[in-house]
Amino acid sequence: MAIDLRSDFVARPTAKMVEAMAEAANRPTGFGLREDQTVARLERLAAETLGKADALYVPTCTMANQIAIHLHCRPGENFLTEADAHVVTSEAAALVPDDAQRARIAMVLQENTHVCSGGRVLTYEQMAAITELARARAVPVHLDGSRIFNAAIALARPASDLAALADSISFSLNKGLGAPLGAILAGPKALIAEAVRVQQMFGGGWRPAGIPAAAGIVALETMIDRLEEDHRHARQLADGLAAITGLAFDAPAESNIVLVRPTVMEVEPLAAALAEQDILALPFGRCLRLVTHHEVTATVVAKTLAAFRAVLAGGDNSA
Ligand SMILES: Cc1ncc(COP(=O)(O)O)c(C=O)c1O
Known part of the structure; x- marks a missing residue:
């Protein structure tokens, strides 16, 4: 069999994840958007791990980022990020660089680890300096933490330290953490309550999601260290x-x-x-x-x- 090194999302779920998904398949699912108890457990665990008040389980990290952009920015506003950020190169870019001096900057987006540079790691101090500039101007910070646990491990710091430098954070369950699919958007309760509405609008109101969520719980419990x-x-x-x-x-x-x-x-x-x-x-x-x-x-x-x-x-x- 070929060895696939093209991305970490090709990694298949572990035996423990498959077992957890089989158990979840036998549990009752939910009807309402946030009713499924397995999804609720995953969301609580993700929020706790990142030190945020709430978290939302979404299909992809792109959707998590796009929900955050939608909530932090209004039409006619810009956000600032680095030119090679994933949201610019691969998410149909919401950035209008030549308008930066006119339109209000409504958000600053940081990406750690940074995929285009080959998984390079922004240090805590670099992130903190950017966040300080943004906060001095009352501009919210979103962290595209698709691989935030890789950054945290590389920096020997808990991911919650890095998440504390952002108002909202997204991360992937299906990359280094090995879950078959899914991502998380975490932040304050009011923001996540609004995120549920935007998730539904973007077609991300996925149900039943308890089966992949069960693998996501195992991912957070066993795959970070x-x-x-x-x-x-x-x-x-x-x-x-x-x-x-x-x-x-x-x-x-x-x-x-x-x-x-x-x-x-x-x-x-x-x-x-x-x-x-x-x-x-x-x-x-x-x-x-x-x-x-x-x-x-x-x-x-x-x-x-x-x-x-x-x-x-x-x-x-x-x-
Ligand atoms: C830094 C970064 N953000 C976001 C994404 C998007 O993740 P997804 O494929 O789950 O939409 C990726 C995917 O590679 C990524 O590397």
């Missing part, structure tokens, strides 16, 4: 690749993502040659992206490195 292992494997992968002729790096592997730039061949043919060796890596601009997750073991790292060596054998690192 082990992210350290994914980071170690990413570093091992990066170190191993650095020793191979024909590969270069533009950024260090700070969490579970490795971006490696081939210097002796184009990205697409390299990805195709690796696929022939049963290694799936994602062409990402001038780089190939490799993402570690709970199915990426030390053996998988070794096999991946061996495939790169085989493909690039005889390469020239002078370029």
